[in-house]
Amino acid sequence: MAQDDLFKNVISHAKEYGFIFQSSEIYDGLSAVYDYGQNGALLKNNIKEYWWKSMVQLHENIVGIDSAIFAHPTTWKASGHVDAFNDPLIDNKDSKKRYRADVLVEDHVEKIRQKADKEVAKAAKRFGESFDADMYRTTNPRVMGYLQKADDIIKRFVTALEAEDLVEVKKVIEDEGIACPISGSKNWTDVRQFNLMFSTKMGSVAEESNDLYLRPETAQGIFLNYLNVQKTGRMKIPFGIAQIGKAFRNEIVARQFIFRMREFEQMEMQFFVRPGTEMEWYENWKTARMKWHSNLGIDASKYRFHDHDKLAHYANAAADIEFEFPFGFKELEGIHSRTDFDLKQHEKFSGKKLQYFDPELNKNYVPYVVETSIGLDRMFLAVFSSALQNEVLEDGSERTVLKLPYALAPVKAAILPLVKKDGLPEVAREILSQLKFEFNVQYDEKDAIGKRYRRHDAIGTPICITVDHESLEDKSVTIRHRDSMLQERVPIETLNQILGNHVKMDSLLKTLD
Ligand code: ATP
DSSP: OOHHHHHHHHHHHHHHTTSEEETTGGGTOOTTOEEEOHHHHHHHHHHHHHHHIIIIITOTTEEEEOOOSOOOTHHHHHTTHHHHOEEEEEEBTTTOOEEEHHHHHHHHHHHHHHHHHHHHHHHHHHHGGGOOHHHHHHHOHHHHHHHHHHHHHHHHHHHHHHTTOHHHHHHHHHHTTOOOTTTOOOOBOOOEEEEOOOEEEESSSGGGOEEEEOOSOSHHHHHHHHHHHHHHTTOOSSEEEEEEEEEEOOOSSOOTGGGSOSEEEEEEEEEEEOTTOHHHHHHHHHHHHHHHHHTTTOOGGGEEEEEOSSOOTTOSEEEEEEEEETTEEEEEEEEEEEETHHHHHHHHHHOOOOOEEETTTTEEEOOEEEEEEEEHHHHHHHHHHHHEEEEEOTTSOEEEEEOOOGGGOSOSEEEEESSSSTTHHHHHHHHHHHHTTTSOEEEOOSSOHHHHHHHHHHHTOSEEEEEOHHHHHHOEEEEEETTTOOEEEEEGGGHHHHHHHHHOHHHHHHTTO
16 A cells, blocks of 8 residues: 555544544644544553553652643743744745755655665665675665765755754755745745744733743653652662653644644653763663563564754754654654753752762762653554554455554453343343453444454454353353454353453563563
């Protein structure tokens, strides 16, 4: 299936099966804002649980907090968000469309890199098995030319951005002949900086009210509380503080469904370390986070690391974990070595000491911070889009199945009486009562059994439990596994254990440890 069709499929499936709805749909929607439906909310909660438990429950030295969305406005002065949380934007005068200059350039460079990939693929076909792709990339003049060109453009662009030279930023776009994807024209406005924070006011009387911001990241709530947590939790360095919460950004280019939203959720963990040890922890967390992803069983080739070309003002090392979304490889998670920048800034702006006394060194210092920051909604999209599959069965028929990791599935089992009479619904409801305290299970008696199986395949239910006439006598049921579609007969009294083995979060967490 073509990339565009695949993505359209993901969006329509998410809507049709109650995962994600456009916000305020009856008013024609609100751009880049989405609501999670009955199945989406469950899947999202399960992802949160997997992340939270992997951080807080499995680490003795990581605790979790829940800080407010509002913070004292000086927070955002200190963090640099008021002055530097900007995107360079540019408008096309013909289509009137607005773009992020960096996204335009990155997309252009990606196309050049794809040309190199195509050359390599062609050569691979020509040379057959003995072909060495890495060697070809470093020796073939045409491929090297493309790769060099891509690097040169990025280098020039990053230098311009770092120098905040917006005239040069525009010149890169012009010199590269980058055209608007909609109008096809190269008729661009100047590049301007645009602050991404949403502002609002606190207080009832306009003159007395204070300007506030909706937080653009959850991390600052952790920095503001770092000493409270360290002291009350008697935390010793190295230790981490984790948080899941909403963040808000007035994104310029808000498209690609829940990939880039104006209201979204982040799962962040700041790890406080002794200065000088941050690179070691940075590498550790890169490995640990990739393991968290691969533990889900999603195809490893869908993940890759990408080191940042341009470091943020606070970082001394940064990498993204990129995921192959239906529209290509894009950032899913960031791992940043943030130095002592944030805490030092808060010391400066608040006039309060934010130091840690290290008993082993017998000395005070401001800790360094390594953070892992992942968008919950992007993780949802990664899991959901890679799980959605169309399968052609042996008899030639097709089924749509959402092959979610079992522990993340919204509904763990469906309980299906074969018919709506003869005492079968009663037995099915008894099974529901037996399972519901431990698992999120659903009773479903409507439509033919095949149709009910398909309905549950489409929302990713790992196990269907069918109650038939024989169940009345042998106290057994047929269970059908989502992925293999294999069926087996099992005693009703063993259902809790069987489900427990397959779908519980513990099993997923155990393979992490
Ligand atoms: P991008 O370059 O895609 O704008 P970013 O580098 O600004 O992302 P960070 O500030 O590092 O993102 O935020 C950490 C994580 O939060 C990202 O890896 C991403 O998963 C998520 N995230 C950031 N912005 C959004 C958004 N607008 N919608 C959904 N998730 C987001």
